[in-house]
Amino acid sequence: MQPTDQNLPLIVDSLQVEESQSIESPGEPAQPGFRSASIHFVKEGKEVVAANGANLRIKAIENGVDLYTFKGKLVNCGGYGQCGTCVVEVVDGLENLSPRTEFEARKLKNKPETYRLACQAIVQGAVSVKTKP
Numbered sequence: 067m068q069p070t071d072q073n074l075p076l077i078v079d080s081l082q083v084e085e086s087q088s089i090e091s092p093g094e095p096a097q098p099g100f101r102s103a104s105i106h107f108v109k110e111g112k113e114v115v116a117a118n119g120a121n122l123r124i125k126a127i128e129n130g131v132d133l134y135t136f137k138g139k140l141v142n143c144g145g146y147g148q149c150g151t152c153v154v155e156v157v158d159g160l161e162n163l164s165p166r167t168e169f170e171a172r173k174l175k176n177k178p179e180t181y182r183l184a185c186q187a188i189v190q191g192a193v194s195v196k197t198k199p
């Protein structure tokens with residue numbers, strides 16, 4: 067069908083129907099595998115949207131958030147859980163991170179439960195973190 071002035075309203079109506087059927091329509095069940103997570107970096111005032119399952123350290127680096135103190139910049143292990151310099155304090159949404167790893171249990175044994183190594187933390191929902199606590 068060639069668009070003409072007469073059938074243009076029909077075409078516009080069909081486009082509106084397609085828009086209302088998008089995956090973001092309220093009431094439509096969420097599609098598995100497409101969940102997103104958000105990370106709020108409190109000190110930096112940055113809100114980052116990430117895929118569910120994203121690594122906290124990688125998302126920080128990708129978004130220009132500095133995790134490391136001066137010493138950490140010199141000696142960090144590159145994300146292998148060995149140096150303990152990527153520590154963050156989770157101020158909200160601790161339940162939306164993966165459980166502490168063995169590396170974290172060792173490196174953070176004298177720190178509060180809310181402290182995590184960013185390189186070991188997998189984001190699974192909304193979290194707020196403070197860098198360099």
Ligand code: FES
Pocket residue numbers: 142143144145146147148149150151152153183184185186
């Ligand atoms: S970067 Fe070394 S422990 Fe996270």
